[in-house]
Amino acid sequence: MINFAIVGIGHISKKHMDAIANIEGAQVVALCDNNETRLQEFKGQFELYNDLETMLMKQKDIDVVNICVPSGLHANMTKICAKYKKHVVAEKPMALKLTDAEEMIQACEEHGVKLAIVHPNRYRPAFLELRRLFDDNIFGKISHANATVRWNRNDAYYAQAPWRGTKEFDGGVLMNQAIHDLDLLLWFMGEVESVQAMATTRLRNIEAEDVAAAVVTFKSGALGIIEAATTIYPKNLEESLAIFGENASVKIGGQNAINFEVLEAKGLEEEEKVGIIERIKNDPFGTPGHQHIIEDMVLSINEGKVPTVDGQAGIAPVRLILAILESAETGKRVYL
Known part of the structure; x- marks a missing residue:
């Protein structure tokens, strides 16, 4: 035991x-x-x-x-x-x-x-299925990927505890909300070479950022686009990961990144594709992450x-977020 x-x-x-x-x-x-x-x-x-x-x-x-x-x-x-x-x-x-x-x-x-x-999002059924397809090299050469978090976290949310939204104890939208999606982005796309970003505290009464956007270059040469916000009115709009390659286009989306919105791949039969999409819809969360x-x-x-998901896996999105914040603060491209 x-x-x-x-x-x-x-x-x-x-x-x-x-x-x-x-x-x-x-x-x-x-x-x-x-x-x-x-x-x-x-x-x-x-x-x-x-x-x-x-x-x-x-x-x-x-x-x-x-x-x-x-x-x-x-x-x-x-x-x-x-x-x-x-x-x-x-x-x-x-x-x-x-x-x-x-x-x-x-x-x-x-x-x-x-x-x-x-x-835990790595273990959602849609991402486990995407991992299987990814490991089968359905994409071929990848051009780019998008990680998007368009959520609502209002001032009442941040007021629930004095540490929320602080730089010392909580962090902003990148560390607190979007880090799951950046973990997924890195899990599929590999190491980042550089990042150019902007971030600001636009609407929420917090120390850390409530909206951020970044373009990253992966060591593979592929590009990545990151958008994260807790400023969306009046409720969560979208959480998604999309990957585009020479032989496939995939987007897992919805309010909480649980279903295939796009699943197109060269050689993937229509019957198999429909079966995957329906299976995920019937059990979008599976066993809790x-x-x-x-x-x-x-x-x-x-x-x-x-x-x-060990310490080395855990440190990767933290490293990326800190590079995004550094780029936003300095206005310069940051190399990891």
Whole structure:
């Protein structure tokens, strides 16, 4: 049995609890939060703590700590967990600074523990299908790809907690909302060579950006176009990833990037194409991505392997976002 502890009892922690409850050979044994009222909701269900290090010192049976606190706190908590020889599942983004992300990876390597980053959209049925097609080289030479997030996050959303929208603890639309799509963009397109970008805080009362646009050049020579905003009125309009190549055009879209809006590929029979589209429509979310990520951590521990979405995978979109913000601030093309 792999024993999990969860730090940070908020909206996202419920996804972790539900996921672990559905995984054979895994269980939650402890919760940690500095909000005593939140903790008391779980009295009698788990061991409860209001300090991470106290929990790790007292409860020796913890194998993995799931970090669900504001993003700016991920690095320090990961390093504490690594010191106590606990594996870590960290919510996205893994960190808001490149040095913090690097230190998370280094600490886990030094103490011989595993680090997984929560990028659950990789496990949506549409993207798993696209990955299969992509690995079959249906695109041929790729010309470009688009990652688009046109969402609504109003001032009431940011007012829910004082850390939201801050540069120190949360980040803006790129780190908080669009990072899932940038992870997907990099998963399919590979490493970025350079980026030219603009970003601004246009409508929301926050420190970080609420709208950003960028053009990237991948090491393959293909181009990428990124658009991300939380300024869309009155509700979420679109989240999508599109890839265009000499032999195929694909777009996965909708409000939450779950269905094939375009699926055209040379040699792909109409019957097979319709079958793929209908199958995804009938089960657009599949098994929750958090469950996939945490199941993979259990498997990694039991089989001694590296988590699929490890620290190196997690740092890639952080590196890209920081380059976008640097380019927006300096007005110059940034080379990664």
